[in-house]
Amino acid sequence: MHRKTIVDVGTDHGLLAIGLALTGKFQKVIGVDVSQQALENGALSLLSQIESRRKGIDPQKAALDVPVEFRHGDGLKALEEGEADIVCMAGMGVSTLLQILEQDHDALTSDLNRRQYTDLILQPTNSKPRNLMFLYKSLQDSGWELRNERIVKLSSRWYVTSHFTRPQSNIPVTALIEDGAMKIPGSTLDCTLSDSDPMRQDLEEYCRHHSQWIRKDSEYGRMDLLEEVWLERFGNDR
Template structure:
């Protein structure tokens, strides 16, 4: 079963994908997340993209194994360059460093038109990723901290913001605003916040 092969981190990410949307899984690796989204009925169409030939070969083999060639399209490309405007509603970028995620978001095509949600899981530098989102009019609507193999991973869920500022973050950051960026505004609001703070991206 695909669920038994999916890590806790990827399972949590899948839980943030709204049903009925076309998903772009950037840096898909072996396409396990893409396969899970289709098999669970979360998405009927997924674009699974990766730059490296090796992971893409594994992704194609896995998609073929589960007979999902009509539901999952494998593409080779650098970041979002493989996604055309209007092709995907939800973008997932997981398992990369914060700097790399920002490079992808600022790529030649930037975030494609029509995207209603971006789900990010930086391996480090979550604070800089949040700052990029704030500066580019994406509001953080949810966050999760996942413990996996003795490591904590932050998941950041964002949607387009109608205004130029989000959560009152501006260019000159106060101590409170720095906390919002490093810990995460949604993580701070959750009941178990005190136990989360030591493991935030502030250590990166």
């Protein structure tokens, strides 16, 4: 199996990047953050503690045993072309996430293709259907394909993680909506989760909760097209 390089954008304390590195599934993990102070006080300090502890347990465990590197930089601009395969972003809003993906002021597809990324793993903080629909629309409108989703509820909030793969085509999202080919938030989960899967309960609760709020907002004329599409799919009593 080909071992890939993954970049954690907005790594901050470095927990995700270090956790990915310790799985042994990646050749290299690169954590990037725009704040040098965040790296020094968080990620780099934590990595130093982990390496010291591992060496204390086993002197043969050197720094190279944790294949992670932290860089100060502005999102994907901190990487060279072809340096990483997978982009991982979590802990930020949809608008910020898309700004980072489009930060070179090129078309979303062409820039990500030029840098040769194959996969996007995204977990925005704002998981309302309206926000996720906008994210899914933007990526699928640029040809990216949804491969997998996960959902978890923590402290009364839902977190949806989405896996998109390298663009294969550029079909406008309007056309995708019209022929039903556009995958919307929760659709992959709904089709693949068994009734006994713990995520099934989280998904059902998520759909009920947000369907109620979308309907309530619609009374004041605040429903947009993307919410209508989502509600048509998940709005029935579940």
